[in-house]
Amino acid sequence: MKEKVKNALEAEFVEIMDVSGDQQHISIDVVAEFFEGKNSVQRQRAVYKAIWEEMQGAVHAVDAMTTKTPAEAK
Numbered sequence: 001m002k003e004k005v006k007n008a009l010e011a012e013f014v015e016i017m018d019v020s021g022d023q024q025h026i027s028i029d030v031v032a033e034f035f036e037g038k039n040s041v042q043r044q045r046a047v048y049k050a051i052w053e054e055m056q057g058a059v060h061a062v063d064a065m066t067t068k069t070p071a072e073a074k
Contacts, residue, residue, distance in 0.1 A: 001054050008050035009034040012070055024060040031073045043067035 005014045011032035019025050028047060035043045044065055048055065055062075 001051055001059075004054075005030060005047060005050045009046060013073070019063050023058060025063045026059055026061075027064040028062055029066045031068050031070055033070060035067050035069045035072075040067065 002014050002016050005011060005016070005028070009030065009032040011030050011034070013029070013031040015029040017027040019027050028051075030043075030047055034046065038046070044067060047065060047067060048062075051059065051062075
């Protein structure tokens with residue numbers, strides 16, 4: 001899943017954490033230039049699009065998501 005997000009958004013940094021212990025609830029942090037000029041909803045939609053297949057099966061919910069440009073991450 002990490003590679004899917006990284007490849008889809010050409011992300012500099014992707015961290016996916018299992019917050020429930022069973023990989024059904026996750027937290028995602030992404031830093032990507034792709035987010036430049038996009039609002040928070042557009043950014044989250046792009047991440048969800050990248051992990052759509054996982055959301056249909058193993059992953060039940062994304063409990064938290066941060067999406068930043070490299071400048072915002074500094």
